Amino acid sequence: MIRIQTAPFDPGAELNHLAAGQSEAGALASFVGLVRDEGGRLIALTLEHYPGMAERLLAEIEAEAHRRWSLDAVTILHRVGRMRPGEAIVLVGVLAAHRAEAFAACEFVIDRLKTGAPFWKYEDRSDGAGWVETTAEDAERAQRWE
Amino acid sequence: MIRIQTAPFDPGAELNHLAAGQSEAGALASFVGLVRDEGGRLIALTLEHYPGMAERLLAEIEAEAHRRWSLDAVTILHRVGRMRPGEAIVLVGVLAAHRAEAFAACEFVIDRLKTGAPFWKYEDRSDGAGWVETTAEDAERAQRWE
């Protein structure tokens, strides 16, 4: 399940929903990305995306995860628009029979998503504002899966 | 936070609680272990533990995770007693500034917990009942961290 939305979402409720009704799955691995307050300097984070292309690239990442591992279900939820410290930006949940696949697929999806889907972060900080650059660490983590 | 309890727990609510109010943490990685129905053959799973020793060994695993990685908070929740397919057995949630630490620590805790804390699973199945043996895969995964 892929969803991009402006409204805040409830990560726990989304994960419970993912876990419900899949009685063969023993393992749910998940990642939630939260807005950090950067030592109190971050006022707001704005996520921009390319509508259409973003949904399609997330669906491709999800499909690739299903090709690489045996998974029962995957949820990718990405919020866009302006958000405050502590709010959830992104959620990746992977349900599988066993935890090795669930963890690997969850890391794969978030690593790919960070550098492989058309989203851009803009920080509004008390010490300035600007677009966030892709980090070297994110680029390296994405390359692990090539 | 370590908790062992007989009552069912709500994984999503526990993760939301972990994420709340830690404004420096950008990454929440989690694992939820669910009772598999084993193709409809599992009637119930019963988890037994050694009270006192179980809490202490979970606390040691949590402390070791904090020594190995820079983490904001860790939640380990283990249910004991009789449970049905689909219910949550265990939850590990790790909150950290960045996802590499959060994922590594989450995998570490669940791998250690599976073979390093005094819990035992008993399966009541339509095709028989018995105590569950430690799997070779669990033993191997735990050894990765030695």
Place this chain on the structure above:
Amino acid sequence: MTILYFSWVRDRIGLGRETAAPPPQLATLGQLRLWLAGLGPGHAAALSPGLPVRGAVNQELAAPDHPIGPDDEIAFFPLFSGG
């Protein structure tokens, strides 16, 4: 031809979307980018060679030698930084 801009590419150009009628001899995404960069100072600040800008044709990431046509949806944007 519809052209979309995102993130600081859009900020520098001052537009998120424009319709352009480039000369018909422009056959590739890279040629289009160069032509757009010449439209004015905002376009130059966003799209000049050397700036870390990627392009898409019909919502697929595309290399500079990717062919383009008048009915394509083209987009230019920086490296992604989502999640």
Place this chain on the structure above:
Amino acid sequence: MTILYFSWVRDRIGLGRETAAPPPQLATLGQLRLWLAGLGPGHAAALSPGLPVRGAVNQELAAPDHPIGPDDEIAFFPLFSGG
């Protein structure tokens, strides 16, 4: 001396807890296990040498040569299978 049993060790013995007064010359966890295994068929089926049983002294995992005393809490159980 309090002795606790868990999982199939308890099932085979038929008790989760017992108080034992082993002969004072029993000085280690391994010696205690052997002595307990001789108490009857259930104890033998649970604790005989070769069975995959581990022990703890005062809630710490302990090797067979670990010393024991009359005030210790001893436990025997199979390999863990939680999570």
